[in-house]
Amino acid sequence: MNMIPNLGINFLGIELKNPVLTASGTFGYGYEAEDLIPLKKLGGIITKTITLHPRFGNPQPRIVEVESGLLNTIGLQNIGVMSFIDEPLDRLSKIGVPIIVSIAGNTEKEYREIAKILNMQNNSIISAVELNLSCPNLRKKPICHNLSLMQNIIKGVKKILKIPIIAKLSPLVADIPRLALAAQNVGANAVTLTNTYPAVAINVKNFTPKLSTINGGMSGSCIKPMSIYHVYNAYQRIKIPIVGCGGIMTGEDAIEFMLAGASVVSVGSASLVSPKNLIKIINEIEFILKCKSIKSIKEVIGIVNSKILK
């Protein structure tokens, strides 16, 4: 029990102190919680999604709580890539943890334009880029529903950026492993499984939808088993690492994702409830490893999956 387990992990060539990242869209530009938690303790920060031009986002109401989770329709509100590199990126560079920038566009060209702008920055600030290919708010359908469009975007961005790229996929597809494989085949270095689940909530008091856009994205502990399902099944088919995402509230939840095959995790709704949950999750992971006398977090990745395959 005196052993201190090693939580460090090499993810896509990036040395992370631990496998806990912030999930895009739930941690602002990355520093808003700096007066509440020590940000340098995080494994890494994934920023909110940045688009080519500023976006106002969707009308109110944007948030509604459901049983064990919430629906949101923020609509990718952000200041646009030019303002992002002006201020937030500079502040992020001072935190001392790997920074992964999430980006999205309406078209393949927009993704490439953003990548070009990011590429002109000091390379050491941005460790990787996460392609948000699954936001339900930008287009009528998430980009990853169109396989060739998704592949062209990955290929296009890949040509521009020298840093690793992560494809964030929607859970609303018939075959996630096939989609993840398609991303891998055109050069994605990792996949994030998954984005929020499309969902609707209706107010029975006044017979109106609870969100302005009617459709929203569901997150929180209610989606966890479904996201682990996607991680578990994709792990068997792909070689690139998986960022597990969906309803992680505790260290136990994070380990569950890793046992199913995730190399690292990204935590979203739990940090909305309290940013302190991010630190709590890291501490709980360490405690669980200690209790199980596991020396390194790397040992747990996919072991449930491999056992069953054998």
Added chain:
Amino acid sequence: MNKKFDKNYKIISNVKVHGNYFELKIKAPITVKHCHPGQFFMLSIPNVFLRRPISIHNIKKNTIIFLYKVIGDGTRNLSKIKSGKIQLLGPLGNSYYDLNFVPSSQKINNKSCNFSPIIIAGGTGIVSLYFLAINLNTRGTIYYGVYSEKDLLCLEKFKKIGWKIIISTEDGSQGYKGYITDILHKDLRNDNTLFVCGPASMLKKVSQIAKEKNINGFASLEEKMACGIGNCQGCVVKVKGQNKRVCRDGTIFRIEDIDL
């Protein structure tokens, strides 16, 4: 930036005031020093996913007092907690002082300025405005609109600090029958300063009146929010054509700036 805390506090009491209204008292010796009128806390409540934003009603010595109405699952579950500890994040949001429009108490005592505050409260909007009123060190008038007389709160408290109270009820059970904004118009002068908190329809009307009469005014806004610290962008409103987060850029804005 104001200092904020995310920690457990001891519950002193959590009792029904009347009807669906409850008063929660929290022992918070260090935190109270950082609480200002207009600010709120996010309260962790059992069996709901997100924390709930509730504004500060009063500070007495080491105690933070919240006055809230049971509306949904969150406030219902909160009303059932009788003792023990509760996790609070805050104080959050800006305060009336941050907007630099409340003359300092010294000035008021020296009578070196003409500060004539008018509070306009709709429903539970009165709760946070009381904390402002007791910190103003000057008397004013409160226009207070509710649905029915059973929704009236804090009347004795406002009387005690010498405020003139004008009431409206939608069902006519006390005071003027109708909306408070119906009777507001004729009494306002352009040397008044308005402090407003209430439903959007009321804010809109007050904003129109303030613009027409060229009166200085400040409104505290409410929106559904997930995080309370500006991360989720869930509570965004339009202020001077820009997106502003109610939780972090507000909750208080100049009334003429709000695009309602």
